[in-house]
Amino acid sequence: MSDVIVVGAGVVGAACAYYAARAGLDVTVIDRGPVAGGTTGSGEGNVLVSDKEPGPELELAVLSNRLWRTLAGHGGFEFEAKGGLVVAETSEIQRRLVDLAAKQDVEHAVVPAGALRDYEPHLAPGLAGGVFYPQDAQVQPMLAAATLLKHGADKYGRGTLRLRLGVGVTGFIRSGERVTGVRTTHGDVLGGAVVNAAGTWGGEVAALAGVRLPVLPRRGFILVTEPLSEPLIRHKVYTAAYVTNVASDSAGLETSAVVEGTVAGTVLIGASRERVGFDRTTSVPVLARLAGQAVALFPVLRGVRVIRSYCGFRPYCPDHLPVIGADPRVPGLYHACGHEGAGIGLAPATGHLLAQVLSGARPDLDLSPFRPDRFPEEAS
Amino acid sequence: MTFAITVDGRSVPVVPGQTIGAALHAAGIRSWRATRFGARPRGLFCGIGVCFDCLISVNGRAPERACLVEAAPGDEVTTS
Amino acid sequence: MTDVVTDEARAGEGVTYDLVVVGGGPAGVAGALTAALAGLRVALVDSSARLGGQYFRHTAVPARAPGLDRFLRQARALSDRAEVLSRHQVWSVTREPDGDLLVHANSPEGGAVAVRGRRLLIATGAYDRPLPFPGWDLPGVLTAGGAQALLKGNGVVAGRRVVVSGTGPFLLPVATGLAAAGAKVLGVYEAGGGLGLARHPLLALGKAGEAAGYAVSLARHRVPYLTRHAVVEAHGEREVEAVTVARLGRRWNVLATRIVECDTVAVGYGFVPQIDLGVQLGCATRHDVDGSPILETDAAQRTTVPMVWAAGEPTGVGGWRLAEIEGRIAGRSIIAHRRAPGAGVEVAAGEVAGVLARRRDRWRAFGAALQQAYPVEPGWQGWLRDDTLVCRCEEVPLARIREAQELGATDARSIKLLARPGMGWCQGRICGYAVACLAGEPQQPPRRPIAQPVTLGALSDTDTPHDSAH
Numbered sequence: 001m002s003d004v005i006v007v008g009a010g011v012v013g014a015a016c017a018y019y020a021a022r023a024g025l026d027v028t029v030i031d032r033g034p035v036a037g038g039t040t041g042s043g044e045g046n047v048l049v050s051d052k053e054p055g056p057e058l059e060l061a062v063l064s065n066r067l068w069r070t071l072a073g074h075g076g077f078e079f080e081a082k083g084g085l086v087v088a089e090t091s092e093i094q095r096r097l098v099d100l101a102a103k104q105d106v107e108h109a110v111v112p113a114g115a116l117r118d119y120e121p122h123l124a125p126g127l128a129g130g131v132f133y134p135q136d137a138q139v140q141p142m143l144a145a146a147t148l149l150k151h152g153a154d155k156y157g158r159g160t161l162r163l164r165l166g167v168g169v170t171g172f173i174r175s176g177e178r179v180t181g182v183r184t185t186h187g188d189v190l191g192g193a194v195v196n197a198a199g200t201w202g203g204e205v206a207a208l209a210g211v212r213l214p215v216l217p218r219r220g221f222i223l224v225t226e227p228l229s230e231p232l233i234r235h236k237v238y239t240a241a242y243v244t245n246v247a248s249d250s251a252g253l254e255t256s257a258v259v260e261g262t263v264a265g266t267v268l269i270g271a272s273r274e275r276v277g278f279d280r281t282t283s284v285p286v287l288a289r290l291a292g293q294a295v296a297l298f299p300v301l302r303g304v305r306v307i308r309s310y311c312g313f314r315p316y317c318p319d320h321l322p323v324i325g326a327d328p329r330v331p332g333l334y335h336a337c338g339h340e341g342a343g344i345g346l347a348p349a350t351g352h353l354l355a356q357v358l359s360g361a362r363p364d365l366d367l368s369p370f371r372p373d374r375f376p377e378e379a380s
Numbered sequence: 381m382t383f384a385i386t387v388d389g390r391s392v393p394v395v396p397g398q399t400i401g402a403a404l405h406a407a408g409i410r411s412w413r414a415t416r417f418g419a420r421p422r423g424l425f426c427g428i429g430v431c432f433d434c435l436i437s438v439n440g441r442a443p444e445r446a447c448l449v450e451a452a453p454g455d456e457v458t459t460s
Numbered sequence: 461m462t463d464v465v466t467d468e469a470r471a472g473e474g475v476t477y478d479l480v481v482v483g484g485g486p487a488g489v490a491g492a493l494t495a496a497l498a499g500l501r502v503a504l505v506d507s508s509a510r511l512g513g514q515y516f517r518h519t520a521v522p523a524r525a526p527g528l529d530r531f532l533r534q535a536r537a538l539s540d541r542a543e544v545l546s547r548h549q550v551w552s553v554t555r556e557p558d559g560d561l562l563v564h565a566n567s568p569e570g571g572a573v574a575v576r577g578r579r580l581l582i583a584t585g586a587y588d589r590p591l592p593f594p595g596w597d598l599p600g601v602l603t604a605g606g607a608q609a610l611l612k613g614n615g616v617v618a619g620r621r622v623v624v625s626g627t628g629p630f631l632l633p634v635a636t637g638l639a640a641a642g643a644k645v646l647g648v649y650e651a652g653g654g655l656g657l658a659r660h661p662l663l664a665l666g667k668a669g670e671a672a673g674y675a676v677s678l679a680r681h682r683v684p685y686l687t688r689h690a691v692v693e694a695h696g697e698r699e700v701e702a703v704t705v706a707r708l709g710r711r712w713n714v715l716a717t718r719i720v721e722c723d724t725v726a727v728g729y730g731f732v733p734q735i736d737l738g739v740q741l742g743c744a745t746r747h748d749v750d751g752s753p754i755l756e757t758d759a760a761q762r763t764t765v766p767m768v769w770a771a772g773e774p775t776g777v778g779g780w781r782l783a784e785i786e787g788r789i790a791g792r793s794i795i796a797h798r799r800a801p802g803a804g805v806e807v808a809a810g811e812v813a814g815v816l817a818r819r820r821d822r823w824r825a826f827g828a829a830l831q832q833a834y835p836v837e838p839g840w841q842g843w844l845r846d847d848t849l850v851c852r853c854e855e856v857p858l859a860r861i862r863e864a865q866e867l868g869a870t871d872a873r874s875i876k877l878l879a880r881p882g883m884g885w886c887q888g889r890i891c892g893y894a895v896a897c898l899a900g901e902p903q904q905p906p907r908r909p910i911a912q913p914v915t916l917g918a919l920s921d922t923d924t925p926h927d928s929a930h
């Protein structure tokens with residue numbers, strides 16, 4: 001019997017397990033697949049503060065940014081603080097970007113049009129300026145998740161972090177109202193608390209416990225270029241439209257240019273957002289739009305070849321905030337899911353805060369904006 | 381019946397219809413690229429456009445598969 | 461509404477072909493020609509400069525080879541009756557809202573081409589399945605098909621002192637071809653078998669003439685043929701200078717070794733059917749006798765996706781004769797479909813009943829028997845060392861794959877995500893089989909939404925409607 005059962009071995013589940021183990025709790029992590037086989041494995045590894053509106057999510061992002069640096073210090077994966085550059089097509093947009101940056105209250109530098117190429121020599125001419133965020137960073141998400149689980153198991157105590165992969169959760173065990181474990185494809189697992197860290201599939205896990213959690217898949221495609229011998233793009237570069245798209249409620253297709261170089265020499269190009277269920281069919285028109293936007297931002301990319309593409313499903317909640325904390329409707333059930341496209345970035349803070357709740361400590365941040373029962377009961 | 385291409389300034393004979401990769405291999409040039417991480421030498425491997433080991437720059441263009449590109453008279457090839 | 465009316469309605473906005481064929485080998489050419497002879501409007505898209513695929517690959521001035529004359533006549537007949545787009549690399553096939561299929565390709569100049577068709581025939585062939593071993597990335601180590609392509613397509617003998625190794629009947633034509641072209645073939649090391657050339661499965665399967673021909677040729681050039689032997693390591697600084705040849709146990713564990721000096725190695729352990737386009741379109745797949753993912757087809761060579769047919773190696777490796785027959789059957793089925801689009805399986809099957817279907821079934825059984833006779837045994841994993849590269853593109857050694865597994869990567873996909881094998885230029889075509897074996901799972905159908913590299917410029921140009929190539 002464990003103190004805590006974490007359902008989901010993605011980056012959020014790994015962070016929950018790590019911090020819970022660090023807090024002295026016995027943890028069992030269960031996943032129906034391998035480590036990081038869901039949305040974590042389809043992400044770019046963004047650790048961003050730049051794209052968040054001031055408010056609870058930004059606070060979570062700032063805390064997470066600090067925690068990621070510490071975690072990377074333990075080794076096993078790199079925290080690549082490449083910095084993010086948001087660019088504006090018009091002076092009106094630039095004014096809005098500068099206003100937003102002032103309100104965010106995170107480290108940043110306003111970049112006038114004439115100085116953009118000091119940051120990114122290959123940017124298209126005619127942009128109105130931008131804002132540079134030095135804290136924006138990237139981690140290799142699968143490696144980071146796997147490393148957190150390994151460190152959690154190696155460093156904290158008596159083999160108290162157990163990993164059970166290829167084990168699917170099929171139901172909950174209860175004692176009265178209280179959740180006391182999960183039923184799985186490989187037998188029952190008992191625990192004092194169950195953490196739903198099932199990402200895009202978090203709504204399904206919640207439903208097994210009889211509660212509604214409106215987590216929906218929001219599909220995104222990524223293009224990966226050939227490895228370049230010399231890096232053309234130094235930072236994560238995106239247009240202001242990205243911020244509006246992230247915050248949009250539309251089910252229809254939205255795309256904005258997000259372009260970044262990687263240590264492997266490839267350039268990653270995103271980002272598209274559309275709600276089409278779990279459909280993996282490649283949409284060439286979407287890929288074409290991503291390519292067009294990237295080439296518009298960096299004309300030098302026109303002759304660079306895309307060698308592959310993949311898609312993933314962001315766990316989307318209607319108000320774009322994750323679900324973190326105890327579920328008042330089901331004693332013993334906790335949630336840590338619904339981070340949409342920011343799960344990699346927000347994972348450590350999520351795990352840290354949830355571990356505080358699990359061990360009876362007062363969380364460092366107010367969790368009420370993330371409470372699981374904040375959604376109206378009828379389908380949204 | 382042959383024409384020439386230049387490889388790093390050196391002249392290599394080509395039978396019409398041969399690929400750049402075949403012409404180089406026939407001339408005893410078996411590697412023309414170094415890998416990104418280990419700087420390991422690479423030339424032809426699959427020979428039919430699948431493995432991308434034989435990437436080469438022809439006339440200053442972005443790297444192409446040497447096993448697929450037919451050589452043309454006067455082509456200039458640079459190895460790395 | 462008949463297809464003819466549909467075509468005319470489209471005439472103003474560019475050509476819509478009755479059939480687009482991808483692949484210019486025996487299957488593709490047979491299918492395209494069959495349909496074109498019946499009056500269908502056909503386009504064939506192929507990546508090579510000359511039609512032929514792997515088997516009928518030929519030099520600009522063709523040398524003599526069995527069956528080649530006939531194939532070249534077919535290819536010429538096809539060029540007179542259909543649009544043949546050579547040196548076009550297809551990177552995606554998509555379905556338009558009206559049901560038409562768009563075949564997206566790179567033109568030889570690097571531009572974007574989209575060929576529109578009502579129907580598609582996937583005839584994309586197969587490529588060599590290599591196994592990793594220490595030193596396999598040294599220049600001078602080629603796939604067996606690579607050595608063959610040099611010879612047949614370019615007239616270039618791969619080396620002076622050549623070792624041929626691997627498993628399967630394909631090693632025989634490669635070795636005899638090299639020997640006849642003047643190479644000193646130091647040995648054919650067949651990892652499987654155990655019975656020697658005199659008991660070669662080709663004989664058991666009634667191909668006595670073919671097997672005897674190879675045997676005579678190998679004997680004439682004094683080429684030793686050793687079963688239960690394989691190259692397990694290649695040595696050299698800048699290129700291969702010698703190999704370790706091992707005598708193998710039943711599961712391919714190494715029993716004894718010796719060094720053979722050579723300048724070239726040709727290796728092949730069977731073939732990988734190229735099914736990317738079918739997977740893109742959502743065609744159902746299954747595992748062939750040897751475990752390779754292949755496209756599911758019915759008696760009329762139809763895949764499970766409407767208007768999409770497949771022929772040749774993508775439906776199971778079986779050689780050029782089977783490929784050609786399947787291409788012809790697909791062509792007939794496509795003709796029948798155009799005449800009566802609403803007709804069910806019976807009509808389509810009726811079109812292919814009789815002699816063609818019987819011949820196909822015989823060759824299919826022969827192909828399956830050969831696959832069964834030459835399985836890849838797991839002992840090859842013992843040939844690897846920690847620093848042996850498994851993925852050549854991303855330079856991932858065995859040790860990193862084992863680390864990923866220790867970190868919780870329990871399948872090939874998560875190994876790829878953690879350790880990067882298969883993430884490079886070739887998208888796992890070369891290492892995919894090995895990684896699946898190391899993960900202990902059957903090889904999964906490949907997900908390659910972009911099947912060939914395409915420039916961002918060309919990709920973005922597909923956003924606007926395109927005419928066909930002409």
